[in-house]
Amino acid sequence: MYRTLRAGLATLALTLGVPLVAGAAHASPPRPQCVVSLSPTATETLYAIGAGPQVQAVDKDSNFPTTGLPAANKRIDALNPSVEAIVGICRRTPTHPSTKPDLVIISYDANSIKEKLRALGVKVVEQDAPTNLGGAYAQIRQLGELTGHVAAARRLATSIATSINADVASVPAHASQTINVYYELDPTFYSVTSATFVGLLMKKLGLVNIADAQATSADAGYPQLNAEYIVSANPQLIFLADTVCCQVTPTSLAQRPGFAAISAVVHHHVVALNDDVASRWGPRLSLLMKRITVAVRATLADSSLWG
Numbered sequence: 486m487y488r489t490l491r492a493g494l495a496t497l498a499l500t501l502g503v504p505l506v507a508g509a510a511h512a513s514p515p516r517p518q519c520v521v522s523l524s525p526t527a528t529e530t531l532y533a534i535g536a537g538p539q540v541q542a543v544d545k546d547s548n549f550p551t552t553g554l555p556a557a558n559k560r561i562d563a564l565n566p567s568v569e570a571i572v573g574i575c576r577r578t579p580t581h582p583s584t585k586p587d588l589v590i591i592s593y594d595a596n597s598i599k600e601k602l603r604a605l606g607v608k609v610v611e612q613d614a615p616t617n618l619g620g621a622y623a624q625i626r627q628l629g630e631l632t633g634h635v636a637a638a639r640r641l642a643t644s645i646a647t648s649i650n651a652d653v654a655s656v657p658a659h660a661s662q663t664i665n666v667y668y669e670l671d672p673t674f675y676s677v678t679s680a681t682f683v684g685l686l687m688k689k690l691g692l693v694n695i696a697d698a699q700a701t702s703a704d705a706g707y708p709q710l711n712a713e714y715i716v717s718a719n720p721q722l723i724f725l726a727d728t729v730c731c732q733v734t735p736t737s738l739a740q741r742p743g744f745a746a747i748s749a750v751v752h753h754h755v756v757a758l759n760d761d762v763a764s765r766w767g768p769r770l771s772l773l774m775k776r777i778t779v780a781v782r783a784t785l786a787d788s789s790l791w792g
Contacts, residue, residue: 516633517587517608519575522547523563524592526765527612528554530625531590533641533768536632541586542574549761549769563591566598572605588631614766615682621766622646641768648771652778656690659785666692667710667720667749669738671727674710681706682766686774690781695720716743722784723749724756724777726763733757752787756780 521542522528528547531540542555544563561570572585581587589602589609599609610631615621622642629638666687668677676696679688684706687694695718700708727733735755739745749755758776762769784790 514633517631518578518581519586519588520632521561521571521574521586521589523561523566523598524590524612525549525761526592526767527590527624527628529765529767529769530628530638530641531632534625534629534632534634534637536628536634539632541576542571563593564595566595568596568598568601568605571598571602572607590628616680617682617685618646618649621682621770625767645768645771649774652771652774653689656778656781657785659691662785662791664692664722664781664784665695665718665720666722666724667695667715667718668724669727669733670707672731672733674712674715675707676710678704678706678708683763683773686777690778692722692781712741712743716747719748721748721752721790722754722756722780723747724758724763724780726758726760728757729760748790752784752790754780754784754787 517539519541520531520536520539522531522540523544525544525547528540528543529549531537532550532553537550537553540555542559542561545560546563547554547560559574561567561574571589575581575584575586577584585605585607587608589607591599591609591611592613594611599611602609610627612624612627615624622645625642625645626635626638629635629641668683668687670676677684677694678696678700679685679694680700684694684696695715696708696710698718699710699714700706723738725733725735725738735750735753735757738755739750744750756776758773762773762776
């Protein structure tokens with residue numbers, strides 16, 4: 486569940502206009518020279534829009550892109566951040582004489598870090614997990630505005646939206662084919678409902694999420710199911726988002742008591758996802774949607790399921 490919390494704890498923005506006064510345009514704000522990202526999703530986005538050179542420190546969970554990230558001594562625990570470490574992390578240069586960052590991006594306000602940093606004059610922006618695609622695109626654009634990469638951020642958001650829309654359109658209408666889906670976050674059966682970001686993606690494709698029927702207001706969209714319920718729900722499609730953290734595979738899933746008889750296991754519609762791709766809403770969001778839509782099309786095309 487620890488990884489699930491990191492994934493789940495990890496949302497927007499308005500386009501910043503440039504006002505005109507007396508016919509002369511004000512200069513745009515200078516690009517921040519030292520950015521600290523305490524959000525793996527934000528880190529991926531910053532590098533994707535060309536702001537990587539401005540990033541001088543990241544959280545311990547940031548692992549993409551695979552090259553170019555700050556060294557180990559520039560890593561901060563986002564779940565237990567130290568104010569002292571953050572305000573002393575930046576390189577001193579003639580144009581940036583302070584060790585305090587110009588901008589800190591967080592996805593979780595651990596230790597009230599936002600208030601503490603702001604009290605020291607550090608700009609902090611919190612981007613919580615969005616609840617819809619519009620929120621994800623808005624966060625990408627916001628990071629572009631904050632770092633001086635507006636055009637690149639807009640292109641990235643547009644590219645992701647175009648790819649996702651095409652994938653959604655590629656799934657044929659299937660009113661007569663009900664696909665029950667189980668999305669596993671960890672081996673203790675934590676899942677996501679249709680009220681979550683990933684759950685909404687599956688709902689757009691007409692999937693029936695078995696976690697919805699078990700959700701309560703206390704779950705915040707992440708209920709813990711049990712093996713007996715999952716077996717009885719008999720999902721036709723299963724997504725595993727715990728293949729890296731917990732080494733769960735379609736084979737190991739089938740070895741759980743009762744799981745070998747589940748439709749998705751019998752008909753080989755258990756899809757192993759990369760944990761990070763499955764839990765982040767940045768540049769690789771289109772990759773997640775691609776995997777989901779390919780699996781849905783394969784399930785719909787399986788004549789052994791529908792007779």
